[in-house]
Amino acid sequence: MSKVARDYVASLRKPDDAETKYFGITELAAACGTTARAIRFYEDKELLTPRRINGGRAYTRRDVVRLSLIQRGKAMGMSLAEVKHILDLYGERGQGKVAQLEYILGRIDESIGELEARRDHIATTLAELKIIRNEMLADMKRKRRKKPAA
Amino acid sequence: MSKVARDYVASLRKPDDAETKYFGITELAAACGTTARAIRFYEDKELLTPRRINGGRAYTRRDVVRLSLIQRGKAMGMSLAEVKHILDLYGERGQGKVAQLEYILGRIDESIGELEARRDHIATTLAELKIIRNEMLADMKRKRRKKPAA
DNA sequence: CCGAATGTTGACCTATACGTCAACCTGACG
DNA sequence: CGTCAGGTTGACGTATAGGTCAACATTCGG
Known part of the structure; x- marks a missing residue:
């Protein structure tokens, strides 16, 4: 942690x-x-x-x-409402009855799911940008070879 | 991709x-x-x-x-302005002079940096939530052993 | 006791990301 | 020819996340 x-x-x-x-x-x-x-x-x-x-x-x-x-x-990239959700999850633990714990556990699982989805989107976009980046670097090398003093 | x-x-x-x-x-x-x-x-x-x-x-x-x-x-979690930035990066590639390519490359690197930071924050929070989740599961097991019919 | 620092609430202003509604145009169908 | 679906712009409303400014209270130092 x-x-x-x-x-x-x-x-x-x-x-x-x-x-x-x-x-x-x-x-x-x-x-x-x-x-x-x-x-x-x-x-x-x-x-x-x-x-x-x-x-x-x-x-x-x-x-x-x-x-x-x-x-x-x-x-x-979370809204304040979402942040409050997460903070409540940090705060509420440890003192509940089993039913309450189960409810909170469900909310934690929801938050985890949303964050994982967000993380995966970011990972995908990152991979794409890195590919574009590499293609551009290759392009630049090629162009510089063609007309090195242009 | x-x-x-x-x-x-x-x-x-x-x-x-x-x-x-x-x-x-x-x-x-x-x-x-x-x-x-x-x-x-x-x-x-x-x-x-x-x-x-x-x-x-x-x-x-x-x-x-x-x-x-x-x-x-x-x-x-990106704003429309940020999204526009990324879309421009997708669109502008392939047809530029070296100087333009270098500029765009810089912007791609910026975007990559921001996304990586965001991804790392999410990874940290995810890890924390998963720890809390596991602690809660352990708590619930303990409570159920103490008073199984409560 | 006076003023500066630090704090308070309240009101209004801003940008972002749309929803809602009004009034209008326009091509296709019977 | 009417009208209806589908589209248009424009104006206004809403929620989020604050910034800015005014007017007032409190406390500390000299």
Whole structure:
């Protein structure tokens, strides 16, 4: 498992205590290379749910990794709704009854299926582009042989 | 190379002749499982440029595969602008001077890089989800052993 | 106590990717 | 000749993913 996801899953097991360091929205934005506006937007869509201290949002390391997972999802071409799905899958595990676990398992299998389809599409297109690339390289060699100083 | 892309690249070599069968926007939409509105929208964004017959749009097999490529791009999480990029790469090859070929080659390499990054993100997330899946299956087995009739 | 920093909500603006609807044209059929 | 399927453009509406700006609260340093 990647560091970010491992950290996140681990952080779910230990609740926040007095030792927990909280930080503001600007710091979180800087840490993850995004903007405060985007972070508030994600909260609006329930992808992040920080505590409130004096009316201000208070984030922890948990939120850093969660936000990183959001960004990875976006890099995969997922919508925020899809990312929320995946995050819920990370979060809900471990504490359910068997029926709940079976439901979540079904959703995980769905997500896996969709991601595999997406991955296969990408693999196909990548292979095609690489073939085109090689054909072009061959063309260029041929042309350069024909008129080397043109 | 996939059938759809192979067909498209092949179709680029032979121009439309009198034998070419044209068909309307509704047929194209049905053939590709999309809507006429979407197809007109793609034309607006210059992803499709059908001939006009009596004011109406006339499509060929070339457009069918091109539209299929558009849909595959979307399934990969690409924007229409990105898809247009890829389609241009399919289309522009073979007829350029060396300098043009080098430019196009650069763009192909960019696209390949982006797609590889996206593929790697997906691979990582897939691996994580599969681990979670297996942990959950193990949990469920354990719970069922503890209270089999609950 | 004042101001700068940091934060808040709310409202409005933007681009993308279409759906929906209106009003119109146009060729084929009876 | 009417009309009906099939097509056209244009205008407006919708959801997503934010950016931008205004107006206001809070807290810290001097």
